[in-house]
Amino acid sequence: MNVMANKGNSAAQVAIATVKRAPGSKPSWILVAKTAEEIRRSGKWSPDYSSPTEWLEAVAEASGYTVNTIRRFIASLNFLEGRDEKTRKLVFDPLSGGGSLTMASIELIKRMHDISPAEANRVLDEYVKDELTVREIRDRYDALINYAQPKAMMIVGNPPYSSTERLPTPDAGKLGLRRAHQDKKVLTEIIRSRIADLSEADGMKVFSDRYEFDFVSPDAVAVAQREFSISFVDGFEMKKLGEKTPPGFFKKAIAEIVFSATFFRRYWLFLEGTEADARALTSALNVLEATSVGVALVDLEHKQIRIHREPSALPQPDRHALAKSAILAQGIPA
Structure with missing residues (x-):
């Protein structure tokens, strides 16, 4: 998505209009995240808004989500944008069905990535290809946690670290x-x-x-x-x-x-x-x-x-x- 100003409307105004015109009772989380983050990164929230925070508040009002929820959207979006080119194409290509990815699933995969990047990448690849359900992702996450917990407790209980x-x-x-x-x-x-x-x-x-x-x-x-x-x-x-x-x-x-x-x-x-x-x-x-x-x-x-x-x-x-x-x-x- 590339938000451009047109006919006297600023980029921020066009972005808000895009969010409001999105189909459904609420726009997709990926649309909201990309719209909010593009304007925030570029600094084009000015002069319509006094700060990035005020800009996010405007997006929240237009989308029906809270500011904190939109920040979570952006964190998940940034995680997805950090994946390899093949995965990014599957996620962001409108014809791939990537827009149907749920926020809860991406947050779970993001947590998995902190523990095991290789397993998280495998799960994300399968999910984007519609080979996993949300319930199955939760099961994979729980299995990873159960596997990692003994190791974490070993680290916490008797680590090779300093005081x-x-x-x-x-x-x-x-x-x-x-x-x-x-x-x-x-x-x-x-x-x-x-x-x-x-x-x-x-x-x-x-x-x-x-x-x-x-x-x-x-x-x-x-x-x-x-x-x-x-x-x-x-x-x-x-x-x-x-x-x-x-x-x-x-x-x-x-x-x-x-x-x-x-x-x-x-x-x-x-x-x-x-x-x-x-x-x-x-x-x-x-x-x-x-x-x-x-x-x-x-x-x-x-x-x-x-x-x-x-x-x-x-x-x-x-x-x-x-x-x-x-x-x-x-x-x-x-």
Whole structure:
């Protein structure tokens, strides 16, 4: 799909009209995702809308879906666009029937890809060719989870990793505290530079060491403020992996991450470690279905991150209101 402006109508206006004219009670999720993402990436939401978020709100109103649902659509679309050329043609060619792919199935296959890319690619290929039902995809997903779970528990229970170290380390000496403070400063700079991608929202304010919470201690938070209230809060945590780990420490860290994530709309884990570390954590989070947690490898020296897993849904259970209330009680700097 290529949204073009015509006869005085902007590209954004044409896109909204396309969504509204789509057949059926609601337009297909692929149409909505492609329309919303093309305008968002190109920046053609301006001047009709003040921000990408306002643009998504307009698409939501035109399509009948919620903004959060449309973000899930876009995440699934981006996953499909990352497949090989043959698969992309089957998915996006109008004559192939790819438009009949259900969102629930693609999300399942996307989760499978985090655990076993080879199996996910096989399932996607069979599904696009109409050789699998949604129920059969769920069965394949459950089988993969059952296969991966013992391995994930081995990783969590007795991994070849270091002790995970939060920022700052409470028992560090003066040199350690100084380094921890510098690491947190760099981490905050990275979050601020990438906040539009990490939170998929505009106007976010990022804070570290500004707020205290009763049950969790994120290294940083990003706050979306709307007038005199708070729309949502995202949390960020960094863990540094060394060479050795006390027994059970990694297992404890996973439990802490999953618990902490329930207090925030999205919860990002920044990991200073290896690709293997990131894959292991991603696998464990998939087994636990911690869909609100994102994982990224961080390079503090070069101020870069590499995203391994993106949040795809709201936390369950959802304790987000407690974080918003805590921030409101402590005040938001102008």
